[in-house]
Amino acid sequence: MPNSESPDSPPPFEDAFRGDDVEQRIYGTILQTREPTAASTIATRADCDPKTARKYLGWFTDLGIVTRHDGHPATYERNDAYFEWRRINQLAAEHSVEDLQQRVQELMAQINDYEAMYEASTPAAVDAVAISETTNRTIDDVYSDLADWATAREERTRYERARQQLASGETEQASG
Template identity: 55%
Template sequence: MAVSEIAERANCSDESARTHLSFYADLGIVIRHEGRPVRYERNDEYFEWRRVNELAREHTVEELQIRVSELTDRIETYCEEYDADSPADVDVLEFDAAQIDDVYVDLGDWATAIEERRLHERARRKAAGSTAPSHG
């Protein structure tokens, strides 16, 4: 997004938006793309990193492992129910109209479970690494 678009959405001046965006770019929260006009985009990796750190800080390794196991069970249930390895492998046109809404809800939940498991597993590894005894 261009600075002027962001300023309009934030209800502030272009200069104020530019100042804040420059600061956010320095922090890694947004990515600056040079050009005319300069454009900015949200840095999703930053927000994922924050989420993983938050999970690792707020939960024990055991709690994270339990959550990974719960999510894995949910994912496996969907794999069996839909006879597919991922939500992308499910052809919703194979279902009748009365089932379509429920199938889309399941596919969304399944995709969310996959993403949450990935984040919780990263947090578990991070937490386990930070509590490992040092070898000195």
Template identity: 70%
Template sequence: MDATDASDGPPPFEDAFRGDDVEQRIYGTVLQTREPTTAGAIADQVDCDPKTARKYLGWFSDLGIVTRYDGTPVTYERNDAYFQWRRINQLAAEHTLDTLRQRVRNLTDRITAYEETYDAERPGAVDAVAAAEASDERTIDAVYGDLADWATVREERERYERARQQRADTETEPVSG
């Protein structure tokens, strides 16, 4: 067999969950779904009976993994709030309060540097083309890269801050006096 044989690597993206059981295939498809989708369409994607898809989607809805939209037909969509909540819980469980505090400080420093560089409070307030034209150092691609990173850092700080607050609520902090 050739060293580049496809069976040695991951499955093609469109068949990423082929070897999993039907529940895992439905879950994996839901993770990729970005708009309300019928159980029938999901069943077609995972090659299962629509009744089976509805059963698992109902269960995922009960767990909060998907949002169910009543209508004709009923549709389901990935619940991003569930995954955000799960990530925050994971951060709070895996890191000490001091580690979380330090990460929030580091992210805040990065945000402050972007605010000073672009003289703005948020990335959406920056005209990328004008910022690149006004700079001898930054290309338009570099500015867009900065703005994307800045937005990501702001989101990450929010997650770490929420995890820090959650962790602080579960620990007894020393009272300074």
């Protein structure tokens, strides 16, 4: 039976980091970690020596990518605030103030539509079961809307923060 896997295709999900160096495997593992995890567990998942994992986890801690929790053993978890900061900086670097403002306005329109549709100010204020029982919408449709609404609210915040960051940077440069 011929190997159907193309050399350019991604590795199978079970072996997502095959071919990556140890640093990339540890980084990828920490990105997938949702709770504080011991270095030995991260090392097992990243297929490396625990001492090597601790070395890179220390470096990632210094960079702010992970948070180290003291204890026996010490545990590590992804620092979501770092990735939020990184995403906002990326948006500010890739878009103009005008582009960011336009996206904020688009997201606001989408959010306003959901608020009007569900007569609520936030997705959390909506009783999805009650809505699906009193309308011809399925519970899955309502939950999909609520997820889209929550995402739009999060994205609006990111785009607005990026717009403010870029606008203040441009102002400082113009006055300097």
